Amino acid sequence: MTKASGLTSDILRYAAFSSDPRGGNPAGVVLDASAHDDAGMLAVAAEVGYSETAFVTAGDPAKRRFTLRYFSPLAEVGFCGHATVATAVALAERVGPGELVFETPVGEIPVLTSTGPGGTVRATLTSVATRSRPARDDELDATLQALGWAREDLDPALPPHVAFAGNDHLVLAAASRARLGDLAYDFDALAGVMRGHGWTTVHLVWRESPTLFHARDPFPVGGVVEDPATGAAAAAFGGYLRALGLVPGALAITVRQGEDMGRPGELLVEVDASDPRVRVSGEAVPLAG
Structure with a gap:
């Protein structure tokens, strides 16, 4: 993944499961984390200080498939729902609404994104088998x-x-x-x-x-x-x-x-x-x- 993809290595911040930034669960999102190793991602998550930060470590925006990892301030987490939703919304704002597929440490997570009234983006993730x-x-x-x-x-x-x-x-x-x-x-x-x-x-x-x-x-x-x-x-x-x-x-x-x-x-x-x-x-x- 390169900067030509239109995705950023900046740390983005979203509130997930709310249409109001004063509600929901804050998540960090790094849409281009290809330059980060494990220690670097953990350091970013600790700096952000939210319960989780999601890192897109590889992907193909044209195919709408991405590899996603999650870190809390203390350790890597296998799967995080609110950071998945935050990442999906951040991507939909940049590559358009529709279906995304995330390869995560626990398996493939499809996420359907859509734009509602007022332009707010909604995401529906499908979990692995429970x-x-x-x-x-x-x-x-x-x-x-x-x-x-x-x-x-x-x-x-x-x-x-x-x-x-x-x-x-x-x-x-x-x-x-x-x-x-x-x-x-x-x-x-x-x-x-x-x-x-x-x-x-x-x-x-x-x-x-x-x-x-x-x-x-x-x-x-x-x-x-x-x-x-x-x-x-x-x-x-x-x-x-x-x-x-x-x-x-x-x-x-x-x-x-x-x-x-x-x-x-x-x-x-x-x-x-x-x-x-x-x-x-x-x-x-x-x-x-």
Whole structure:
């Protein structure tokens, strides 16, 4: 990839899963990272300071295929939904809307982009195949202790699972909105539990209705207390709902996240009982440099 491609090696900043730059999840995007090695990408991600920065390391704009890698301030991450959406929107603004294909460390991720009213670009990513399994007692007990939660704080209708859509996420459903809203956890303890099990986030949810959920995602393993909008976890959560038998043919749910952080965002999650993949949609808008 060269500068003749029209793509930039500058660090771009977008808020994903929001049409308002004051909401959603900020992501760094480098559309031409061909000159960066691993250490250089990690250094850029640490400088940006967002939960993730996406790097396009190779690609063909004419064929709309790109190789994408993701780094948190502390380490490389196999897959990141909000940075995927941010990158897709940044590319669509430069090469036009339509389908893009990203080669990522976890596999091929198709993303459909379109322009809506007012010129805001929307992106729909399709995850790799999802899977979900019940959490073990030792996994659950250690996590609850780090969170300062009790088993009585959980919704018994939505049991704890470890869900995958490129990364593993522990899914815990709170019994009340108040429990979800009161998040003050032991950062180092939770980071240790997550590293021990290879989890990217702990996906905390509360079910307002069968199609509306509220979520929070602690991300201490990435050096971030909380992620404001987490597309990878939302995709894994869609697979979790399918595994529980809560998808009657097809289901579209809305996940609201970032409300408790003052950065509200909205993720549309589409699940089909016959397809192991999950679609996650949202908008992204540029942030001031």
